[in-house]
Amino acid sequence: MIAMLILLAIIVAVILAIVGIYNSLVRLRNQVDNSWSQIDVQLKRRHDLIPNLIETAKGYMQHERGTFEAITQARSQAMGAKGVAESGKAEGILGAALGKFMLTVEAYPDLKANQNFLALQEELSSTENKIAFARQSYNDQVLFLNNKTQMFPSNVIAGMFNFTKRDFFELENPEEKNVPQVKF
Amino acid sequence: MxxxxxxxxxxxxxxxxxxxxxxxxxxxxxxxxxxxxxxxxxxxxxxxxxxxxxxxxxxxxxxxxxxxxxxxxxxxxxxxxxxxxxxxxxxxxxxxxxxxxxxxxxxxxxxxxxxxxxxxxxxxxxxxxxxxxxxxxxxxxxxxxxxxxxxxxxxxxxxxxxxxxxxxxxxxxxxxxxxxxxxxxxxxxxxxxxxxxxxxxxxxxxxxxxxxxxxxxxxxxxxxxxxxxxxxxxxxxxxxxxxxxxxxxxxxxxxxxxxxxxxxxxxxxxxxxxxxxxxxxxxxxKLSNLSSTHPPISERVKILRGMGGASLTDYSQAYQKFSSHKSSLTSVTALKSDEPVALRQGSAAGFVGRKKQARNVGDIMRKVNKYKFINCDCELKMKVPPDFKANAVKCPRCKTVHKVK
Structure with a gap:
């Protein structure tokens, strides 16, 4: 009788543990999805701002066609990117192109005095900051989820209910990658 | 936290x-x-x-x-x-x-x-x-x-x-x-x-x-x-x-x-x-120390500038170094769960002169008071008060007439 009770208690405890782990996995997954949608909103906003920015700047910067083309191309690639890893790569390239563009703007004082351009620039740099801050919290949450899906005992339950590892959102800077190699 | x-x-x-x-x-x-x-x-x-x-x-x-x-x-x-x-x-x-x-x-x-x-x-x-x-x-x-x-x-x-x-x-x-x-x-x-x-x-x-x-x-x-x-x-x-x-x-x-x-x-x-x-x-x-609600600003600036990273640990280390208090700011348990946070670069911010600053302040105060701003092509910025009744205003410099929306 007592053995039966102990067995029952153990079974109940195991079921409760499984339910707890499952619920925490669901919570983490939802948090990751929610953080990602935060980033996604800002990325869309960035894509929407770029055509306006280029339109405003074009009149002042006739000799910078190459810069504009690089941005437009990077933008369309970023908009077509699927998945977190790919989108991170494309957004990194776009960010670098925009950074280069902002440097060239310094040479055009008339453009820098344009109210419309200044407003767009403020929106763009704010969007960029928001992406950076949202990325931080997204990556933190992905780390939590990935740890849970890989560590025992939660990995067993994660495997049973098909919880998979998520990708970090890393903005790749193409210039940082092409660091010239020094050989002796 | x-x-x-x-x-x-x-x-x-x-x-x-x-x-x-x-x-x-x-x-x-x-x-x-x-x-x-x-x-x-x-x-x-x-x-x-x-x-x-x-x-x-x-x-x-x-x-x-x-x-x-x-x-x-x-x-x-x-x-x-x-x-x-x-x-x-x-x-x-x-x-x-x-x-x-x-x-x-x-x-x-x-x-x-x-x-x-x-x-x-x-x-x-x-x-x-x-x-x-x-x-x-x-x-x-x-x-x-x-x-x-x-x-x-x-x-x-x-x-x-x-x-x-x-x-x-x-x-x-x-x-x-x-x-x-x-x-x-x-x-x-x-x-x-x-x-x-x-x-x-x-x-x-x-x-x-x-x-x-x-x-x-x-x-x-x-x-x-x-x-x-x-x-x-x-x-x-x-x-x-x-x-x-x-x-x-x-x-x-x-x-x-x-x-x-x-x-x-x-x-x-x-x-x-x-x-x-x-x-x-x-x-x-100088307010007396006891009744002062805020720590001296010079001390706060010194602590912030002395931070090696951006985490709470970095701040409390700088606090111990630069503040006049010898007690620690937070408990050890709070620091244990603290993760390192790297510093980042500041954005390139242009220097704004004092005169421009004063003008900015005035503009913001007018905006809060619902003034309307009209930019004339001659680069003159007109500030129209909210109780301005007429629906058009003439630029005092180039005499262009602007509509007040």
């Missing part, structure tokens, strides 16, 4: 209890002094507790609204100052809190504060002077500091404490004055009615105690309030640096704020602890 939140919630309750005791004692003494019978004392206690209940419910339900109204803060839309809104939004993303309501105080003195009961009902108010004088990184630093106050639930405690302190100060003022007139009248009356000398003496003792209490209570309350708010400022600086990962922004903002010589008009002794920098302190004036 969690420890800080828990401490703030606990302190808020403790403060409410303490205020109940202080108010009750004050009510008892005053009741005894006026009626000279235990029933009078009880009546005083009951009255004080009713008052306490009213105060507590006011500070919970609309304490933030009282502060915002007392500081003459106006709610604004994104159109008035897009950068301010963007920066607040960035910090709400960084801290994971909902977007607070944004207010502007139409005053040229640079300052800011946050208030509210919970992060969901929080408000951030900045002065026009702050917006005009700071660049983007500095503004971000200040907003991050305010966001840290919201994150740590400092706003709940400070709002409750503020309402309570204000009420106690007001009441003891009223009683002190009432006592003064009463003793003058009572004195003249006693000459005719012959009281027993023992009763007169008891009344005198009671009177002295009542006066002492009425004087001491607000002092005690404000001492407690001020002592607590200094540590909060340091921790909010640490939290702000962590959110922006750029302590230099807040440091140089604090420096600019400390160079200001204009006092903030709508601030007073009760609202002062809410601001990022003491709004009452004039340049060259």
């Amino acid at each position: 969690w420890e800080q939140i828990r401490a703030n919630k606990r302190n808020s309750i403790l403060l409410l209890m303490l205020m109940a005791v202080v108010l009750g004692a004050l009510g008892f003494v005053l009741g005894m002094a006026f009626v000279r019978h235990p029933a009078g004392g009880l009546f005083g206690v009951a009255g004080a507790l009713v008052l306490w209940l009213i105060l507590a419910s006011i500070s919970f339900s609309s304490g933030d609204q009282i502060f915002l109204a007392a500081s003459k803060a106006v709610p604004v839309t994104k159109k008035v100052h897009p950068q301010l809104f963007n920066v607040v939004e960035e910090m709400s993303i960084a801290s994971g809190l909902p977007m607070p309501k944004v207010y502007i105080i139409n005053d040229p003195a640079p300052n800011a504060f946050a208030t509210g009961r919970s992060p969901e009902s929080a408000s951030v108010a900045v002065t026009a002077g702050l917006l005009g004088k700071l660049n983007r990184d500095e503004l971000q630093g200040v907003i991050a500091h305010e966001m840290a106050h919201i994150l740590h639930r400092d706003i709940l405690f400070v709002t409750i404490a503020g309402v309570m302190l204000g009420a106690i100060a007001l009441m003891s003022q009223v009683f002190l004055r009432g006592m003064f007139y009463r003793s003058m009248m009572g004195g003249s009356r006693r000459r005719y009615s012959s009281n027993s000398s023992g009763g007169g003496q008891a009344q005198l003792v009671m009177l002295v105690i009542a006066i002492a209490c009425a004087i001491l209570a607000p002092i005690m309350a404000s001492l407690l309030y001020f002592a607590l708010s200094r540590r909060r400022e340091y921790l909010a600086d640490a939290g702000g640096a962590r959110l922006t990962r750029y302590p230099e922004g807040l440091a140089s903002a604090l420096e600019k704020i400390s160079q200001n010589t204009i006092p903030l008009e709508s601030a007073n002794k009760v609202t002062a602890p809410m601001y990022i920098a003491n709004p009452l302190q004039k340049k060259g004036m």
